[in-house]
Amino acid sequence: MPVGIDSSQMQRIEELVATRRKVKRGGALFQNGEQFAALYAVRTGVFKTCVATEDGRYQVTGFQMAGEIMGLDGIVHSHHTCDAIALENAEVCVIPFEQLAELSREISALQTHIHQVMSREIVREHGVMLLLGSMRAEERLAAFLLNLTQRLHARGFSASELVLRMTREEIGSYLGLKLETVSRTFSKFVEEGWVQVKQRHIRILDMVALQNLVNGSRFGS
Amino acid sequence: MPVGIDSSQMQRIEELVATRRKVKRGGALFQNGEQFAALYAVRTGVFKTCVATEDGRYQVTGFQMAGEIMGLDGIVHSHHTCDAIALENAEVCVIPFEQLAELSREISALQTHIHQVMSREIVREHGVMLLLGSMRAEERLAAFLLNLTQRLHARGFSASELVLRMTREEIGSYLGLKLETVSRTFSKFVEEGWVQVKQRHIRILDMVALQNLVNGSRFGS
């Protein structure tokens, strides 16, 4: 929450996001069909958001970690159209949307911020569509790992080591692959010497190899 | 632009969107990398928006027709991250974004509208991710046709007859398929007696069959 906000405005924003909510591992922060009332900012823990069809198929649309916003899908029809599930015990800030909208009419820096959060989500989803529509399994998993490490690094964690909070099946759902394919692709990366994998503990050994995979397999390996 | 707006406010909004811009078939309304300054509302014609990787792969992220908004991707970084290409001679309203944001601070119904437009786009993209991540070719094409006819019907056109504005390749890119697969799938639908296809002229003969395909192939045909 950067420039253009004085301390009295800052205080009003802090009041707005004062209420917290805890969600247990496996629990739902919100679910498809529920009334929409608030956005949520992740404080601790990791979430997945997913959409479903009537016939039981579902698709993970994203993984959210500290600082990221959930619930934007609910604005348009005043009820949520996806589920947000905690992958570990987690805590979020509750941001009542009506009040947020009202406050953002006074504080233009806040309005700008909201626009950017929504636009960023649209751009992120463009990237996922590109991944799902035109990449092969190896490229998808490489892109996924690079994206995760980058976000973790931005939060002060190691750039080369991470602990996955999600199962192979959830990764597969996000990437449009089956869990066996995710597992095999991890094994392939290990054989190539690009990563170490011990259960959900991942260590990146050759970041550049993964980047080459994503940015143009035309160069070969 | 519904409730909560009086006539003087309406006039200010109309002034905001007064400027028009024509784009020739095949021309770009905006392109990846360009400075972002305005949103665009389609008046006539149909557009595609697409993202690309450095190595030349690209992905159509959507087709926009009358009344739909383009350019939301540009807000977050003040420059566009995708291309908007006219599929036929087209005209758009130019909506300078800074002024729109300012006006929406005064007119809360306008603010609500902007939030809804962005949220709707996020929800739409969730649907595309579900399609790309978990549907088979027939289901994808059926979903595409149903979505198109629905949008055309909402604009006063026939619910069962349409003229595609895009090539098989563009449809394929949107659906994560190759153009040959799109063509074969059309042929399959024709064999089944579900649609008539003559070039880009499509007539839906059995809407229900297509809907069944989308909402759960577990029931068989």
Add this chain to the structure above:
DNA sequence: CGCGTCATTGATGTGCATCAAGTGGTGTGG
């Protein structure tokens, strides 16, 4: 310890991609 969940690995199957040939509609220039 024994059970459930998650992950790995192998064998086999299939949906879509790829490669390739041919058709039909459209526009252009002789």
Add this chain to the structure above:
DNA sequence: CCACACCACTTGATGCACATCAATGACGCG
């Protein structure tokens, strides 16, 4: 007006990446 070129599209033959089916192995927890 017709010949030609070009482009979008269709259709067939073949190949491959990933799905599916199945068995086994590694943790973690009551």
